[in-house]
Amino acid sequence: MTTTETRFREEVRSWLADALPADWGRGRAPSASLAGRIAEGKAWQRAVHRAGFGGLGLPVEFGGRPASATERLLFAEECAAARAPEPADIFGQLILAPTLMQLGTAEQKARFLPPVIAGDMMWCETFSEPDNGSDMANIQCRADVEGDELVVTGRKRWNSLAQFATWTMLLCRTGAPDSRGRGITFALVDLSSPGIRIEPMPMLTGDARENEVFFDRVRVPLENVLGEVDDGWRVAMAAMTTQRAIGTAELVPRLAVVVEDLVALAGRTGVGGRPAIEDPLVRDGIARCAVDVAALRRNGQQAMAASALGRPPGPEVSIAKLHWSESEQRMHRLAVEMLGLRGLLVRDDETAVDDGYWAHYWLWTHALTIHSGTSEIQRNIIAERVLGLPRNR
Known part of the structure; x- marks a missing residue:
């Protein structure tokens, strides 16, 4: 670590010590309700921006701050160690901002990047549909060009946090119904339309x-199209690979904290009066989780380094997404198994361990292996594009 990076870590650590409540992460849990957690995340994003840590690695002219890939990871590590709230606008910061930097016009960058960095906007994705799942090339939500607008009609499903978002990244069909990826457009849509x-x-x-999101002849200015009409497949692939590569790298520090919590949980709970940490199978499970984190951290560092050198993420990022989502699911399942029947108690049960956190998030992790391309889709990508195996269809 360079002297500059060491000073940056110390700066972040000092600020976190002052910015977070004294009992945060030591008895004070995040809000139990989804709306409460979103409110905490919004407030935290604005605090991060006010402190000068918003938009790390993005241009100063848009409200960002020059930062190396290592410094971005250091910031994620310190926030995770302090158990700081997660930002509410993960889609805007993680997907839209880097995609705009790569493919957006000067006008689009100037319009959207400052409020994203400041935490004044909240974004969601409207990609998946009821009849196509992870097959984005088969979307049927229709958009026709009328004058200087797209007119959008269709239905989207599995749109995370859409009820809290103000804008969405939309994939719509502008080509013929059977044009697959050649006839898709990527548009930025105001959800108040x-x-x-x-x-x-x-x-x-x-x-x-x-959520499900319904569009009934929604008018979207053509100036909100990212890329070109019918060129949305290229934009979507850039957005998804960036999400899987950089997103995984910055998530790893929070997974490392989960492993620490597993060790603590195993030392203070168990079945039949015996601490779970005495069970060799539990110790083996925790060790595997720690190995998962170490491997993910290494892969994430490589992805961030490649990004810093201007090399776009390749199909190998599917390995990171597959490994991360299944590792997090294993971690929380291990905790539930350690707790026995008590591990099934959720937040509305006063006898639940840790206010039902482990059961709640174990259930939630089942969505992680579906989001951003299912595990099955990722395995196909790895087989065909990384290992060079023949297509099975």
Whole structure:
């Protein structure tokens, strides 16, 4: 680590010590409700920006701050160690901002990047549809060009946090119905536009994190198209690979904290009066989780380094997404298994361990292996584009 990077870590650590409540992460838990967690995340984003840590690696002219890939990871590590809230606008910061920097016009960057960096906007994705799942090339949400506008009609599903978002990244069909990836357009849509209806979808956790979004002749200015009309497939692939590469790298520090919590949990709980840490199978499970984190950290560092050198992420980022999502699911399942029947108690049960955190997030992790391309899709990509195996279809 360079002297500059060491000073940056110390700066972040000092600020976090002052910015977070004294009991945060030591008895004070994030809000139990989804709406409460989003409110905390919004407030935290604005605090990060006010402190000068918003938009690390993005141009100063848009409100960002020059930072190396290592410094971005250091910031993520310190926030995770302090158990700082997660930012609410993960889609804007993680997907839209780097995609705009890569493919946006000067006008689009000037319009959207400052409020994203400042935490004044909240974004979601409207990619998936009821009849195509992870097959984005088969979307049928229709958009026709009328004058200087797109007119959008269709239905989207599995749109995370759409009920809290102000804008969405939309994939729509502008080509012929069977044009696959050649006829898709990537548009930025104001969710307050007439003709948009959002219906939350309750999940196993009790949260309505996912949504269905309906578009009924919604008018979108052509100036909001990212890339060109019918060129949305290229934009979407850039957005998704960036999400899987950089997103995984910056998530790893929080997974490392989960491993620390697993060790602590195993030392203070168990079945039949025996601490779980005495069980060799539990120790083996925790060790595997620690190895997962070490491997993910190494892969994430390589992805961030490649990005810093201007090399776009390749299909190998599917390995990171597959490994991360299944590792997090294993971690929380291990905790539930350690707790026995008590591990199934959720937040509305006063006898639940850690206020039902482990059961809640174990249920939530089942969505992670579906989001951003299912595990099955990622395995196909790895087989065909990384290992060079023949297509099975």
